[in-house]
Amino acid sequence: MGYSFLSLVREALRGQTGWRPAWRDAAPKPAYDAIVVGGGGHGLATGYYLAKEHGLTNIAVLEKSYIGGGNTGRNTTIIRSNYLLPGNERMYEKSMQLWEGLEQDLNYNAMVSQRGVLNLYHSDAQRDVYARRGNAMRLHGVDAALLNETGVRKLYPWLDFDNARFPIRGGLLQRRGGTARHDAVAWGFAHGADRLGVDIVQNCEVTGFRISGGAVQGVETTRGYIAAPKIGLAVAGSTSRVAALAGLRLPIESHVLQAFVSEGVKPLVDGVLTFGAGHFYVSQSDKGGLVFGGDIDGYNSYAQRGSMPVVEDVMESGMAIMPAIGRLRVLRQWGGLVDMSMDGSPIIDRTPIDGLYLNAGWCYGGFKATPGSGWCFAHTMARDEPHFINSALRLDRFATGAVLDERGAGPTPNLH
Amino acid sequence: MRIPCPHCGERGNDEFVYLGAAALTRPAADAPAEAWHSYVYLRDNPAGLHSELWQHTHGCRRWLVVARDTRTHAVFSATDAAV
Numbered sequence: 001m002g003y004s005f006l007s008l009v010r011e012a013l014r015g016q017t018g019w020r021p022a023w024r025d026a027a028p029k030p031a032y033d034a035i036v037v038g039g040g041g042h043g044l045a046t047g048y049y050l051a052k053e054h055g056l057t058n059i060a061v062l063e064k065s066y067i068g069g070g071n072t073g074r075n076t077t078i079i080r081s082n083y084l085l086p087g088n089e090r091m092y093e094k095s096m097q098l099w100e101g102l103e104q105d106l107n108y109n110a111m112v113s114q115r116g117v118l119n120l121y122h123s124d125a126q127r128d129v130y131a132r133r134g135n136a137m138r139l140h141g142v143d144a145a146l147l148n149e150t151g152v153r154k155l156y157p158w159l160d161f162d163n164a165r166f167p168i169r170g171g172l173l174q175r176r177g178g179t180a181r182h183d184a185v186a187w188g189f190a191h192g193a194d195r196l197g198v199d200i201v202q203n204c205e206v207t208g209f210r211i212s213g214g215a216v217q218g219v220e221t222t223r224g225y226i227a228a229p230k231i232g233l234a235v236a237g238s239t240s241r242v243a244a245l246a247g248l249r250l251p252i253e254s255h256v257l258q259a260f261v262s263e264g265v266k267p268l269v270d271g272v273l274t275f276g277a278g279h280f281y282v283s284q285s286d287k288g289g290l291v292f293g294g295d296i297d298g299y300n301s302y303a304q305r306g307s308m309p310v311v312e313d314v315m316e317s318g319m320a321i322m323p324a325i326g327r328l329r330v331l332r333q334w335g336g337l338v339d340m341s342m343d344g345s346p347i348i349d350r351t352p353i354d355g356l357y358l359n360a361g362w363c364y365g366g367f368k369a370t371p372g373s374g375w376c377f378a379h380t381m382a383r384d385e386p387h388f389i390n391s392a393l394r395l396d397r398f399a400t401g402a403v404l405d406e407r408g409a410g411p412t413p414n415l416h
Numbered sequence: 417m418r419i420p421c422p423h424c425g426e427r428g429n430d431e432f433v434y435l436g437a438a439a440l441t442r443p444a445a446d447a448p449a450e451a452w453h454s455y456v457y458l459r460d461n462p463a464g465l466h467s468e469l470w471q472h473t474h475g476c477r478r479w480l481v482v483a484r485d486t487r488t489h490a491v492f493s494a495t496d497a498a499v
Binding site: 251342 | 417428429430434436437449450453454456457458459460461462463466468470484486487488489
């Protein structure tokens with residue numbers, strides 16, 4: 001069923017009795033034309049774009065638990081496309097453009113809010129780096145504005161500009177960036193995919209692959225064998241585990257990234273702010289809570305919970321730019337698993353096994369990429385080759401040397 | 417998470433710096449590119465027991481091989497990497 005002003009009025013008059021589930025809880029069929037493993041944002045978006053852009057409707061998205069119950073519901077909801085390297089920037093900008101029309105496209109309110117993402121800089125050298133990144137963005141047709149201190153003061157007068165160690169000198173602003181409601185993004189893609197006939201199968205964990213003659217034939221699952229000539233993996237966080245079932249060893253480590261929400265306060269942070277001298281990013285939810293996070297914990301983890309030193313580090317970073325939050329109480333804290341790739345950039349590509357495709361290695365960048373990732377992955381699966389937009393996000397770039405290392409940190413996943 | 421350093425005793429993990437998997441063997445300098453690709457980039461990344469390198473940077477500065485469960489963060493042992 002669709003959502004509209006008319007349907008709201010109708011249901012208001014009928015006592016809200018006519019609403020139906022936003023998607024069907026489908027049972028798996030014995031065979032599909034294509035299967036996407038992973039019912040998070042990326043997997044559901046892939047299912048949606050496979051149906052919408054490529055006319056593949058006899059397909060299924062398999063989720064081991066319930067949709068959106070993994071990392072899609074564990075991020076800090078920020079969307080942006082402020083990357084330096086062309087191979088990354090064009091994919092994140094594609095994603096940004098899809099965000100801008102997403103709700104009308106899906107007929108679902110994902111609460112996309114282009115409230116602006118501001119990266120603060122604290123030294124002359126950092127200003128130069130940000131100017132370079134802003135120029136790189138503008139060369140790709142993406143909006144970027146370099147603000148001086150006066151410009152930042154107009155937006156956020158209460159920041160600690162004269163901090164003795166990290167004075168705020170200005171910032172790089174992407175006005176089209178902002179936030180979106182993470183759960184609603186998963187639900188919206190599920191709703192959109194379901195309306196195009198895609199089966200969304202929950203509580204269906206993949207336990208193995210049938211591969212013969214170097215080509216994938218189907219998947220073994222907790223709900224039986226399902227055959228499909230094309231299978232895409234969108235299981236970031238658990239990619240190594242699932243890929244190992246197909247005999248693949250990948251340039252990925254799983255790490256835990258923590259996030260936090262404070263008690264609700266009146267409107268304070270009306271955009272997204274990031275600290276340039278440490279790692280801290282914050283926005284304010286519509287309920288009033290500050291949503292913030294920092295670095296990954298830094299060691300391999302599948303535990304979905306972090307440790308105290310990073311909690312302390314995040315709080316210190318926050319206090320360094322906005323001491324006004326010092327007496328706010330933290331309501332909730334959680335950890336999500338991220339695929340840290342060896343160069344800090346994602347992978348959307350074929351694999352050495354015919355018919356098996358890989359969408360992985362999202363590091364911190366997964367949520368903002370959700371629509372663009374699904375769009376590129378659907379193209380790669382349907383056409384059996386990457387689109388130009390994801391043509392740099394290859395699995396073999398580590399062997400060929402064409403890595404995409406935004407940070408220049410080398411093959412050290414915990415430093416990206 | 418606390419790591420039992422064989423030299424300094426049990427300490428909080430914020431005294432240590434993490435490197436990664438300990439079970440990697442450095443190929444010979446003239447080994448084929450594939451061996452180097454595997455050594456530099458590919459990882460087992462297990463969910464469960466993981467043997468890994470940590471340096472006690474705020475203690476004895478020794479490199480340690482730590483056995484840890486990546487699902488629970490339980491640390492089973494820590495030995496000096498050079499001994």
